[in-house]
Amino acid sequence: MASAGAALGAEALHVYSHRHYEVDQKVNALFTAKTGIEVKVVNAEADQLIERLKSEGKDSPADVLVTVDAARMQRAVEDGLLQPVKSEILEKSTPGAMRDADGHWYPFTLRARGIVVAKDRVKEGEVKDYADLAKPEWRGRVLARSSTSGYNQSLLASIIAAEGEQAAQKWAKGVAKNLARPPQGGDRDQIKAVAAGLADAAITNSYYLGMLLHSTDAEERKAGAAVRMIFPNQSGRGTHANVSAAGITKHAKNAEAGRKYLEFLVSPEVQKMYAEGSFEHPISMDLSLGGQIKAWGEFKADETTFLKLGELSPAAVRIFDSAGWK
Ligand SMILES: [Fe+2]
Incomplete structure (x- = not known):
C-alpha cells in the first residue's frame, strides 16, 4: 500500500524548526494543500537542532532548518550545515542586509x-x-x-x-x-x-x-x-530586530521541495498569515498585511x-x- 506521502504524489519535506507558534501549523497545512508535499516537523531549540544536524551528518532526514535567530543561522553556516540556494523570489522578497550573502539562509519574518x-x-x-x-x-x-x-x-x-x-x-x-x-x-x-x-x-x-x-x-x-x-x-x-529564517540543509534529500517551501514562506499570502496570526512583521515590512502591525505603525529596523x-x-x-x- 502506498504511504500517505506517496499518495500525495511527492516525497515529504522534513523541517527542523525552533518555531513554536500556532500559525506555523496552518502555514504548513497550506503548503501541503498547494503542493501535495507533506511537511514533517521536528520542534526543538535551535542549539539542539544544530547539534542534531551535526551528529546526524549525511544521514540526517532534515531538508530545512528554521530558527528565530540570525546568529544561530550564521553558526549553522559556519558549521557547514546549510547549502546555498539561488532564488530570484527569495532575493526579491527579502532585504539584502538581513540575509546570508551566499544564500545559505533567508529571513521570512521580522521580529x-x-x-x-x-x-x-x-x-x-x-x-x-x-x-x-x-x-x-x-x-x-x-x-x-x-x-x-x-x-x-x-x-x-x-x-x-x-x-x-x-x-x-x-x-x-x-x-x-x-x-x-x-x-x-x-x-x-x-x-x-x-x-x-x-x-x-x-x-x-x-x-x-x-x-x-x-x-x-x-x-x-x-x-x-x-x-x-x-x-x-x-x-x-x-x-533592534531579529528574524525567523530558513535554510536548506547540506544533506537535504528533498532540496527542490525545500526551495519551494522557502519561497512559499515569503509569499504575500503566508506573510499575511504571520502578520495576523503571530503578529510578527512581514519581512518586506508591508504593514498593510495585518491590522495590529498597521496600528503600531512604521518604524525603522536596525x-x-x-x-x-x-x-x-x-x-x-x-x-x-x-x-x-x-
Ligand atoms: Fe518568541
Whole structure:
C-alpha cells in the first residue's frame, strides 16, 4: 500500500524548526494543500537542532532548518550545515542586509525587540531608546527576561556592534541595576507584570504584545491594553530586530521541495498569515498585511548591525555575566 506521502504524489519535506507558534501549523497545512508535499516537523531549540544536524551528518532526514535567530543561522553556516540556494523570489522578497550573502539562509519574518511602558505611568516620549532604561531614574522600574534568552543576547550584540563593548557593558549594568525583580519568565510575563504595576517598562518582542492584545483570555487582553509599544532608537540606527529564517540543509534529500517551501514562506499570502496570526512583521515590512502591525505603525529596523549578531553573541553572553544580569 502506498504511504500517505506517496499518495500525495511527492516525497515529504522534513523541517527542523525552533518555531513554536500556532500559525506555523496552518502555514504548513497550506503548503501541503498547494503542493501535495507533506511537511514533517521536528520542534526543538535551535542549539539542539544544530547539534542534531551535526551528529546526524549525511544521514540526517532534515531538508530545512528554521530558527528565530540570525546568529544561530550564521553558526549553522559556519558549521557547514546549510547549502546555498539561488532564488530570484527569495532575493526579491527579502532585504539584502538581513540575509546570508551566499544564500545559505533567508529571513521570512521580522521580529522587533522593543519596549512596553505602562500607559498610565509613563508619559509619551519619556522612553525613546534602550539607553533610557539604564538611567538612574529608572531604578526598580524595569523588567526583562533572563540574559540566557537569545533575544536579549542579540539585542546586546547589536549594541556592541554599534557602540562598542564598553558602552554595551555600561548599558547592561545599568539595566540590571534597574530591574524590579530578578529575571524570570518570558516576554509575555514581563508585559503582564508591567500591567499589574510591578514595574513601569519592560523589554519585549512586539509580537508578544500582539498575542496578548488578541488573546482569547480577557485578562490577557486587559494586560495588553494597559501598555504602550515603543520601537526604540528611531532617531538613531533603528529598533533592534531579529528574524525567523530558513535554510536548506547540506544533506537535504528533498532540496527542490525545500526551495519551494522557502519561497512559499515569503509569499504575500503566508506573510499575511504571520502578520495576523503571530503578529510578527512581514519581512518586506508591508504593514498593510495585518491590522495590529498597521496600528503600531512604521518604524525603522536596525539593519546596520544585523550581520554581526552571530559573531558578537559570545561577547554579549560574557558582558551579561559580568554585568550581573542573570
Ligand atoms: Fe518568541
